[in-house]
């Protein structure tokens with residue numbers, strides 16, 4: 001009978017969360033490397049190069065892969081013969097591990113969890129509580145899988161109660177088209193089929209904890225209906241041409257995993273949850289002999305891809321930027337930004353627009369006149385960093401504020417990730433503005449382009465405060481030009497249907 005000590009579970013959870021904050025798993029890296037090798041769309045290939053370079057920098061520097069260090073989801077399987085040497089409940093032990101991981105002084109992780117979600121939404125400051133699923137199973141030990149799930153990808157989860165005669169593959173392909181690029185593809189799709197409504201969603205999340213093995217599956221051929229479905233969905237989704245970051249390209253998903261469960265004869269519940277470029281999960285086992293030890297991955301497994309600024313790309317000075325410059329940018333054009341950028345995301349936009357709509361002045365020193373804003377909530381810096389990982393957040397959450405920001409605040413352009421909605425695109429066209437995207441999932445690489453950072457307004461909002469960043473050669477792509485032409489429409493159109501026939505080679 002195994003005796004599991006409280007400290008062993010807490011330390012193991014804390015270590016595992018630190019580990020996945022900076023190490024992608026080998027299967028994910030190999031799959032992303034394959035996607036890079038096969039990608040023919042220059043914009044998507046550049047984005048994958050940034051993701052891979054970011055991944056290696058994070059593994060070397062032990063800093064987060066993404067500024068969104070996720071909501072913690074833990075799957076805990078407790079052996080029925082386990083005894084505990086613990087004062088806290090299982091939930092309290094897991095949450096203590098989360099707290100220690102996210103407040104680790106050498107690698108501070110961003111606290112993203114808010115309590116009272118339909119009300120005040122106050123940050124809990126230590127990223128607790130985790131979402132914990134506990135199962136009692138035969139055996140002697142405790143099996144734990146922890147994941148840190150990004151908000152951008154979790155937000156795109158979908159569920160449907162289909163009719164038993166409906167096609168699951170058709171529904172998933174349609175769902176992925178609706179998701180847009182806010183889930184930071186390329187990544188994985190987890191699909192749950194059957195059970196009840198909540199069971200289907202849980203199956204989808206559990207399936208995301210599995211290893212990427214689509215090349216092996218294709219090589220050996222499917223041996224079950226579910227494996228046939230995995231291949232069908234994988235091929236059909238990639239044939240959509242969405243591509244990395246929605247820029248148009250050959251790889252949208254690296255794998256599709258499916259779990260199923262018996263269901264009611266009248267029902268066909270289906271859930272799909274995407275996992276992003278910052279796919280983070282790890283498994284460990286406690287047998288009573290002490291905390292789990294997670295070996296660092298071999299960096300030689302990372303593909304030899306090192307993204308550096310392309311000298312042929314147009315360099316843009318943000319200081320003294322003219323509206324005529326903005327109007328000359330074309331969808332799909334890559335730019336390197338240098339100079340001063342303001343930042344802001346949901347909470348700051350809400351406050352700024354409330355002040356502007358009430359005819360009140362903005363806080364002292366804050367002016368968006370002829371400035372560019374970057375939608376970001378960075379990780380706090382450690383050591384000599386001026387800012388922690390600072391990748392873009394999903395831009396369409398700012399769509400409802402865009403008209404006010406352009407018309408009343410005098411903003412010139414915006415940087416974020418994924419597509420804008422019709423309301424924002426219309427405002428961009430009306431005001432001859434532009435929307436640029438940075439690569440979601442390349443946050444540490446982006447932070448290397450930030451040379452100085454200071455808080456300009458709303459310090460009490462923490463990571464949601466308005467900062468002024470001084471950047472040097474920050475890589476972005478024009479996603480919506482001043483005429484309202486959107487790369488997220490034209491890119492996938494151009495690459496639609498081109499996936500079929502691309503060889504998926506098996507790499508060891």
Ligand code: SF4
Nearest residue numbers: 066150152184276441
């Ligand atoms: S890669 Fe994108 S979706 Fe994933 S955690 Fe980062 S910002 Fe969120």
